[in-house]
Amino acid sequence: xxxxxxxxxxKIAVLLREDLEPWQRLNVTAFLVSxxxxxxxxxxxxxxxxxxxxxxxxxxRQPVLxxxxxxxxxxxxHTRVLNRALPRAVFTADLFTTGNDRDNRAAVxxxxxxxxxxxxxxxxxxxxxxxxxxxGARMHP
Numbered sequence: 001x002x003x004x005x006x007x008x009x010x011k012i013a014v015l016l017r018e019d020l021e022p023w024q025r026l027n028v029t030a031f032l033v034s035x036x037x038x039x040x041x042x043x044x045x046x047x048x049x050x051x052x053x054x055x056x057x058x059x060x061r062q063p064v065l066x067x068x069x070x071x072x073x074x075x076x077x078h079t080r081v082l083n084r085a086l087p088r089a090v091f092t093a094d095l096f097t098t099g100n101d102r103d104n105r106a107a108v109x110x111x112x113x114x115x116x117x118x119x120x121x122x123x124x125x126x127x128x129x130x131x132x133x134x135x136g137a138r139m140h141p
Contacts, residue, residue: 008062011130012036012043015077015137017119018068024119025140028091032122033064035089040124067137074118080133081123082113091120 014029036043037060045061069077081088094107094117108116123130 006062009127010043010062010125011127012060012062012064012124013067013122013130013134014064015067015069015074015121015123015134016140017071017074019071020119024096028120029064029066031095032089032091032120033060036087036122036124040087043124066140067134068140069137071118073136074121076136077121077123077133078116078118080135081121084125084129084133086123086125086129086133088124089122090116090118093117093119 012033014032016025016028020028043060043062044058047058048056050056078090090108092108092111094111095104096119098104098107111117123133125133
């Protein structure tokens with residue numbers, strides 16, 4: 001059995017706007033990473049099973065790093081992620097006022113890209129590319 005640590009050449013990261021309330025940070029993070037997990041098969045590991053044989057759903061195969069930054073940092077990161085064409089998910093301030101998936105999608109669709117009031121961004125890709133997208137952000141405390 002191989003016991004060497006697994007190293008990843010990719011990164012899963014979430015960037016949150018620094019002025020969010022704690023409940024908003026958790027909610028936005030959960031929504032954002034669900035987008036990555038639903039579309040990018042390679043980020044999902046194997047299912048879990050406890051010693052009694054009870055099975056559990058698979059989760060990400062690697063850590064999710066959470067960062068924070070100003071509104072301007074988020075806007076710049078959004079521009080960079082689009083330019084690099086990396087897989088991404090967005091959460092806008094408007095989504096705090098909707099109550100369902102259809103209204104969430106309509107709220108994003110109603111706003112031009114450059115005018116999105118971003119509060120969160122998730123990105124996946126090569127470490128160096130994700131690091132460049134997140135330039136200016138800091139690790140979440």
